Amino acid sequence: xxxxxxxxxxxxxxxxxxxxxxxxxxxxxxxxxxxxxxxxxxxxxxxxxxxxxxxxxxxxxxxxxxxxxxxxxxxxxxxxxxxxxxxxxxxxxxxx
Numbered sequence: 001x002x003x004x005x006x007x008x009x010x011x012x013x014x015x016x017x018x019x020x021x022x023x024x025x026x027x028x029x030x031x032x033x034x035x036x037x038x039x040x041x042x043x044x045x046x047x048x049x050x051x052x053x054x055x056x057x058x059x060x061x062x063x064x065x066x067x068x069x070x071x072x073x074x075x076x077x078x079x080x081x082x083x084x085x086x087x088x089x090x091x092x093x094x095x096x
Contacts, residue, residue, distance in 0.1 A: 011028065021082050024079075028079035029075075035069075039072060
């Protein structure tokens with residue numbers, strides 16, 4: 001499972017690297033695919049838990065799925081930025 005800290009740290013490492021923009025974008029999109037898979041896993045688990053009376057677990061899984069979706073969007077946006085501008089320096093990886 002990728003945490004927000006790990007995703008943002010990896011984004012920073014990729015951004016600072018001297019790789020070609022296309023390679024940076026591919027690495028970012030690979031991480032995005034992992035986040036998308038993670039998001040789907042959380043959503044499926046939430047659907048299974050929703051059939052029980054455990055509202056806390058369902059709410060926690062919903063938050064985790066939403067966080068994974070947000071990180072997926074950030075990673076995709078960064079990959080697009082890298083391709084457009086070549087450096088990826090326009091987006092901040094700092095948590096808001």
